Amino acid sequence: MPKAYINPYLAGILLGIVLFLAFFITGTGLGASGGLNRMLVFFQNMAVPEHIDQVPYLLKMAGGSANPLNSWIVYLTIGTVLGGFISGLIGRRVKIETLKGPQIGNKTRWMMAFLGGGLMGYGARLARGCTSGQALSGGAVLSVGSWAFMFAVFAGGYAFAYFFRRYWN
Amino acid sequence: MTAFPLPLVDLLGQYGSFFIYLLVGLAFGATLEMAGFGNSKKLAAQFYFKDLTVFKVMFTAIVVACVLIFLSSSIGLLDYNLIWVPPTYLWPGIAGGLIMGVGFIVGGFCPGTSLVAMATGKVDGAFFILGALTGIFLFGETISSYAVFFESSYMGRFTLPELFGVSYGVVVLAVVVMALFMFWGGEKVEAAMGGETATKAPRWAVPAAGGLVVLAVLTLVLGQPSNTDRWEMIEAEQLALLDGREVQVSPAELLSVIHDSRIKTVMLDVRDERHYNQFHIHGARLLTQDELIGTARDELMFEGANTVFVAMGNDESAATEAWKMLKAESLPNVYILEGGVNNWIRTYGQEDFVQENLLRNRDNDQPAFRFDAALGARHPAAEPNPYAFEIEFESKVKLELKRAPTSGGCG
Numbered sequence: 001m002p003k004a005y006i007n008p009y010l011a012g013i014l015l016g017i018v019l020f021l022a023f024f025i026t027g028t029g030l031g032a033s034g035g036l037n038r039m040l041v042f043f044q045n046m047a048v049p050e051h052i053d054q055v056p057y058l059l060k061m062a063g064g065s066a067n068p069l070n071s072w073i074v075y076l077t078i079g080t081v082l083g084g085f086i087s088g089l090i091g092r093r094v095k096i097e098t099l100k101g102p103q104i105g106n107k108t109r110w111m112m113a114f115l116g117g118g119l120m121g122y123g124a125r126l127a128r129g130c131t132s133g134q135a136l137s138g139g140a141v142l143s144v145g146s147w148a149f150m151f152a153v154f155a156g157g158y159a160f161a162y163f164f165r166r167y168w169n
Numbered sequence: 170m171t172a173f174p175l176p177l178v179d180l181l182g183q184y185g186s187f188f189i190y191l192l193v194g195l196a197f198g199a200t201l202e203m204a205g206f207g208n209s210k211k212l213a214a215q216f217y218f219k220d221l222t223v224f225k226v227m228f229t230a231i232v233v234a235c236v237l238i239f240l241s242s243s244i245g246l247l248d249y250n251l252i253w254v255p256p257t258y259l260w261p262g263i264a265g266g267l268i269m270g271v272g273f274i275v276g277g278f279c280p281g282t283s284l285v286a287m288a289t290g291k292v293d294g295a296f297f298i299l300g301a302l303t304g305i306f307l308f309g310e311t312i313s314s315y316a317v318f319f320e321s322s323y324m325g326r327f328t329l330p331e332l333f334g335v336s337y338g339v340v341v342l343a344v345v346v347m348a349l350f351m352f353w354g355g356e357k358v359e360a361a362m363g364g365e366t367a368t369k370a371p372r373w374a375v376p377a378a379g380g381l382v383v384l385a386v387l388t389l390v391l392g393q394p395s396n397t398d399r400w401e402m403i404e405a406e407q408l409a410l411l412d413g414r415e416v417q418v419s420p421a422e423l424l425s426v427i428h429d430s431r432i433k434t435v436m437l438d439v440r441d442e443r444h445y446n447q448f449h450i451h452g453a454r455l456l457t458q459d460e461l462i463g464t465a466r467d468e469l470m471f472e473g474a475n476t477v478f479v480a481m482g483n484d485e486s487a488a489t490e491a492w493k494m495l496k497a498e499s500l501p502n503v504y505i506l507e508g509g510v511n512n513w514i515r516t517y518g519q520e521d522f523v524q525e526n527l528l529r530n531r532d533n534d535q536p537a538f539r540f541d542a543a544l545g546a547r548h549p550a551a552e553p554n555p556y557a558f559e560i561e562f563e564s565k566v567k568l569e570l571k572r573a574p575t576s577g578g579c580g
Contacts (some may be wrong), residue, residue, distance in 0.1 A: 007371050008222045009352075011204030012229020012452065018196045019234035024241065025191065027174030028253045030197050032281035036298070037305050041377035044306070054210065055277055058313045075187040079194020084207060084285030087199035096290040099209050099277075106292075113209070113293040116276015117300020118284065118307070119268050126319065127265025127310040129255060131279040132197075134262070136403075138255035141232035142329040142340055145257030149266040156270020164274050168213045 002093040019140055028072065029137025033124035035077025037061075041068040101168040112167065127152075173247045198285055207286040209277030209293055216274055218362040221355045224241075232348045236384045239341050243391035245402055250466065250499045259322040270342050276300065325467050338389030345385040349378050396462050400497035407496055411489065417507040418479065420516040421560035426477055427452070428555045432568070433476045435469065437461075439491045440510065447540040450513060451552035453481065461491055465498040474501075477566055481506035486534040501569050511537035516560070517553040 005011070015017040022030050038061060045052050052058045061068040068074075088094040100109035122128040127149050129138065135153065138146020177186035204226045205211045241247040271368035273279060278286060278297045284293025312319055330340045356370055394402070410416050418426070427434045436453035438445050446454045456464060468479065478500060482488040488505045495503045506513065513522060516536070526539040546552065 005205035005208075005222075006203045006409055008204060009229050009371060009377070010223075010226035011200060012226040013233050013377070015197075015200045015204065015226060015230035016233025016237070018193070018200055019230055020237040022193045023198075023238055024173050024174055024247055025185075025250055026177055026193065027251050030193070030281075032279075032284060033305070035303070036280060036301060040302050040305055041309070044309075051463075055309060056314060056316075058309050070183075072187060074397070075190040076194040076197070079191040079196075079202070079283050080198035080281065081194075081288045082191075083195035083198025083200075084202040084288035085198075086195070087202035088207065088285075091203065093202070093207070093301040094289045096292065098292040100293065101210070101213075109293050110296045113276050113278070113296040114300035114303075116272045116274070116278070117297035117302075118285075118299070118304035119272030119300075120276055120278070121272075121282055121301035121304025121306075122308050123265040123268030123272055123304075124406035125265070125302075125305055125312075127262045127269065128258060130269070130281060131227075132281040134255055134266075136230060136234075140238060141249075141252055141254045141342075142235065142337070143255045143257060144324065144327045144329055144332050145259055145262045146255050147329065148257075148259060149262040152263045152266025153270045153273065155401040156267040156272045157216045158270075160271045160274045165217065168210070168274075168277075169217060 002095070003091040005091075015136075016140075019136060023137075023141070026072070029140070030076065031073050031129065031133030031137065032077060032080060033121065033130040034071075034073040034133060035075075035080075036121070037125065038068040038071055038074050039077075101166070103166055103169075108167075124167065170493075170538070173241070174251050176197040197281075198288065198471045201282055201285045204287060207289045207291060207294065208337040209286065209297075210284060212279075213274065213277045217357050221359055224355060225352060228348045228351065232345050232381060235341055235344060236388060239337055239393070240384055240388045240391075242393055243338075243388050245394060247396075248499055249393065250470065254326045254328060257322075257324040257327040258320070259324060261319050261321065264318075272304075326470070335394045336389070338385075338391070342382075342389050344416075345381055349382070352378075396494055396497050399499075400493055403496065407493070414507075415565060416492065416504050417485070418504045418565050419507045419560075419562045421558070421562040422564060422566060423450075423479055423506055423513075424517075424553060424555050424558070425562070426479075426566055431475060432566075433470060433473060435476055435478045435490065436506075437478060437480045437495075438482075438510075439480060439487050443543075444483060444536055446543040446545055447536070448510065448514070448544060448548050449546055449551065450481070450510070450545075451546040453546075456491075458487075458491065458494070461494050462498060465495055465500050469495070469500055470498075475568060476502060477568070478503045479506055480504070482509045482534055483511050483536050484509040484534045486557060502566075506564060509534070514538055514550050517558065518550040522550075 019030055022028065041058055041061050045068060052062045098106045098109055127134055131153065134146045135150040139150055177189055202457055205222055211220055212223055215223040238247065242249040252257065276297045278294060280301055283294045283297040283301065287298055330337045426432055436450055437456050438449050438453040439458060442455060465488050478495065480488040480491040480495065485505060485508065488509060492503055528537055528539055531537060
């Protein structure tokens with residue numbers, strides 16, 4: 001049997017302390033999409049280096065001899081995956097499965113997860129950060145843009161939740 | 170100088186610092202997993218008011234971190250100027266946020282939570298990550314077509330206290346109180362709509378909330394350190410540098426630094442505007458003492474790591490005051506022009522000009538030369554040819570590794 005998740009307020013306090021320590025020790029906050037971004041650019045750079053040199057956005061990360069993996073956020077991302085795995089092991093929650101609403105099949109869920117991931121990935125780069133890097137980290141240090149971003153995410157989610165009610169419930 | 174944040178790369182080297190980030194990531198991933206964020210059903214339930222775990226965890230984390238950050242800044246333990254505050258690009262941020270909101274309800278994750286989902290074997294999490302990588306790839310390919318929008322509505326390091334014109338303590342307390350009200354309301358909503366996974370507030374929630382309010386009030390009462398407070402924290406070590414004349418660079422060194430293509434030189438002229446108009450070094454920027462702190466926080470902090478700042482007055486008094494203010498703001502690589510602009514003109518002015526226009530009987534920190542016209546940077550001494558003057562100098566400029574926040578968040 002998997003163990004129950006911990007109380008959300010307790011989880012919030014723990015996450016808050018982790019976030020505080022991240023700022024306190026390193027001066028940067030937390031993040032996730034940036035690490036995925038750089039891993040992707042690393043492979044792009046191996047496959048089509050000439051192309052990287054033509055896109056200014058990619059050039060910043062992998063132009064010339066710059067190694068896109070040479071960034072703190074890549075290691076933070078690797079740590080996040082490992083940390084999730086360890087906590088899952090301890091809580092006996094590591095299991096190959098697909099979580100979905102009761103009315104849909106696995107293939108629909110996978111397709112939607114891929115599609116939603118695409119929107120998330122695209123949006124996160126446009127907003128210069130994801131829920132972790134912008135909303136959580138920027139929110140805690142009181143950045144105006146991060147708070148505006150946070151409300152936009154909730155607004156987008158709630159605005160479209162109605163259309164997907166059968167899909168989740 | 171406040172001890173935190175630590176200059177990690179200085180202390181541990183690049184790979185040592187990466188190891189610290191790995192540990193931070195471990196704690197981050199473990200907490201997300203424990204909260205149930207690896208479970209897409211739990212995450213999506215947020216948007217049907219059935220299980221407000223996402224909201225509770227996120228806002229608890231934000232207010233806890235917020236209070237701890239500003240409290241430790243109040244007591245001089247943490248330097249807020251060295252903390253990465255995501256710069257505000259308002260409209261791209263809102264547009265990206267809306268897209269992400271839709272992505273959340275469609276895909277059931279955000280990027281951070283999908284990593285944890287994948288790590289615990291959730292196949293939908295793995296598909297989400299593949300999707301996210303595709304989205305990121307498409308962004309890289311399409312951004313060039315609307316780069317203008319991507320760079321628009323830039324407001325720099327812009328914080329809520331600046332927006333509302335109140336102190337940091339007030340905003341911290343307001344955010345805490347607002348969050349507590351929303352938790353209270355959230356519990357009501359969950360009680361009415363709740364699905365099987367919803368959880369009740371624990372018994373310790375009320376004392377914990379009280380404790381948080383107390384810390385927020387303490388932050389408000391203590392206030393954030395002013396420029397003067399910040400200077401007092403570093404005064405002892407910095408005065409030694411001043412008295413040892415280790416930060417006063419000679420005109421000869423300044424000229425060589427200006428012409429060193431590896432270094433960006435930002436010259437800050439803190440004299441009266443009339444003196445600046447009469448004569449200033451080519452490229453120097455006029456800044457009054459009042460503008461100095463704001464400019465340092467909003468602009469100078471974000472200059473590249475190879476930037477050297479040189480403050481200059483007529484002599485050295487005003488420049489030294491400016492230097493203190495900039496050092497107190499934790500700006501790296503700040504120097505003073507030795508002998509000020511007067512010394513510069515003495516060094517690089519034409520011999521007859523220097524002899525004919527020298528003012529004797531002048532006050533300290535006033536111009537030493539008379540100008541018949543306001544030539545500004547068109548005066549011959551404003552932009553001397555570095556090859557015409559071979560002057561030996563003792564090199565004082567040392568580029569210190571930057572501690573200032575140049576990247577963060579989802580860098």
